[in-house]
Amino acid sequence: MKMKAVRFIEMGKPPEVVDVPRPVPGPGQVLLKIAGAGVCHSDLHILDEPLGIPGPFILGHENAGHVAALGQGVEGWKEGDAVAVYGPWGCGRCHTCQGSAENYCENHASLGTFGGGLGSDGGMAEYMLVPAARQLVPLGALDPVASAPLSDAALTPYHAIKQALPLLTPEATVVVIGIGGLGHMAVQLLQALTPATLIAADIDEAKLAHARGLGVKHTLDTRDADAAAAAIGALAGPRGATVVLDFVGAQPTVDLGVRVVGRDSRLTVVGLGGGVVHYGANQPPYGCQVSVPYWGSRTELMEVIALAQAGRIHAEVEAFPLEQAVDVYQRLGEGKIGEGAVLVSASEWASIEE
Numbered sequence: 001m002k003m004k005a006v007r008f009i010e011m012g013k014p015p016e017v018v019d020v021p022r023p024v025p026g027p028g029q030v031l032l033k034i035a036g037a038g039v040c041h042s043d044l045h046i047l048d049e050p051l052g053i054p055g056p057f058i059l060g061h062e063n064a065g066h067v068a069a070l071g072q073g074v075e076g077w078k079e080g081d082a083v084a085v086y087g088p089w090g091c092g093r094c095h096t097c098q099g100s101a102e103n104y105c106e107n108h109a110s111l112g113t114f115g116g117g118l119g120s121d122g123g124m125a126e127y128m129l130v131p132a133a134r135q136l137v138p139l140g141a142l143d144p145v146a147s148a149p150l151s152d153a154a155l156t157p158y159h160a161i162k163q164a165l166p167l168l169t170p171e172a173t174v175v176v177i178g179i180g181g182l183g184h185m186a187v188q189l190l191q192a193l194t195p196a197t198l199i200a201a202d203i204d205e206a207k208l209a210h211a212r213g214l215g216v217k218h219t220l221d222t223r224d225a226d227a228a229a230a231a232i233g234a235l236a237g238p239r240g241a242t243v244v245l246d247f248v249g250a251q252p253t254v255d256l257g258v259r260v261v262g263r264d265s266r267l268t269v270v271g272l273g274g275g276v277v278h279y280g281a282n283q284p285p286y287g288c289q290v291s292v293p294y295w296g297s298r299t300e301l302m303e304v305i306a307l308a309q310a311g312r313i314h315a316e317v318e319a320f321p322l323e324q325a326v327d328v329y330q331r332l333g334e335g336k337i338g339e340g341a342v343l344v345s346a347s348e349w350a351s352i353e354e
């Protein structure tokens with residue numbers, strides 16, 4: 001049987017919508033009927049930049065759907081169960097993977113893939129093969145289409161914030177730069193998890209308005225870096241910013257982060273914008289931890305889903321038919337699409353339209 005899929009061919013070419021054979025689960029594997037596959041800015045890095053992930057493979061690394069078939073030996077799941085897919089697939093055997101942090105698998109270099117949609121076939125298709133049942137997290141009553149972005153756009157900031165939690169005390173100041181797919185989840189997570197003063201920064205007034213809509217009191221346009229640094233300094237006081245979460249990672253945002261963090265702080269660069277942190281004595285200030293987190297662990301995805309189930313966070317989602325993938329990526333690249341674009345198959349689209 002055939003199915004529609006959005007396939008990455010090679011760097012520099014747009015993805016193509018093709019008919020491919022529907023996969024059949026082998027021993028230990030699970031076949032999912034995909035409900036939604038999130039469109040992430042990282043896909044643009046794959047499509048346009050030499051990230052070194054060779055094609056072809058089916059795109060989509062933020063996936064959720066329903067169990068369609070179980071491979072031999074898979075127990076504990078049944079057809080129809082609603083699940084999110086844990087995206088960064090590790091070896092499953094090393095010390096780090098055993099601790100559920102497959103995002104930092106010790107054997108990643110020999111695996112030849114970062115996960116489904118990142119080297120292996122992902123979820124921008126009607127069905128997706130998940131290589132091991134441990135990569136599934138139950139969604140309970142959550143809508144799988146609306147939950148797809150939780151597996152990356154929420155998990156990645158959650159992991160970054162959790163690492164910084166000891167610093168996020170009531171008198172601390174946290175600056176979030178880039179209020180897009182990841183950043184709009186980060187501000188919700190910070191409000192749910194920490195008492196720190198929150199500043200949301202972006203160069204797009206619509207994104208700042210969105211942050212205000214999510215309850216953020218302090219929003220900041222960073223196009224004028226001097227004015228932005230002064231405004232952050234005025235709010236943070238002599239201590240400076242305690243934590244900066246940079247979801248852009250370009251040179252201007254990295255520079256701003258270095259400039260505003262105080263001593264005993266944390267500068268976390270999540271965005272893959274190619275910015276460089278230059279080290280000098282007391283620059284970033286003494287005691288600053290610079291970190292480059294990647295995605296999150298399986299148990300952290302369970303925690304993210306628990307927050308969504310409790311109504312503490314929600315991903316903004318806009319569904320598009322799978323067939324429109326090429327156009328959606330084009331518009332994402334032009335900044336014409338808001339956060340939370342999710343591709344859905346024809347059958348799922350029909351049920352949304354009803």
Ligand code: NAD
Nearest residue numbers: 041042156178179180181182202203204270271272294295
């Ligand atoms: P997005 O396009 O949805 O959002 C980016 C936001 O940054 C937008 O609101 C944009 O207006 C803003 N922005 C752009 N340039 C800016 C600047 N100079 N100053 C301030 N704001 C600026 O992207 P996304 O899906 O949220 O992804 C963000 C980044 O995180 C991407 O680089 C992506 O590849 C990366 N990413 C990293 C990981 C990881 O594990 N490290 C995981 C997922 C995504």
Ligand code: ZN
Nearest residue numbers: 040042061152
């Ligand atoms: Zn992503």
Ligand code: ZN
Nearest residue numbers: 091094097105
């Ligand atoms: Zn491993």
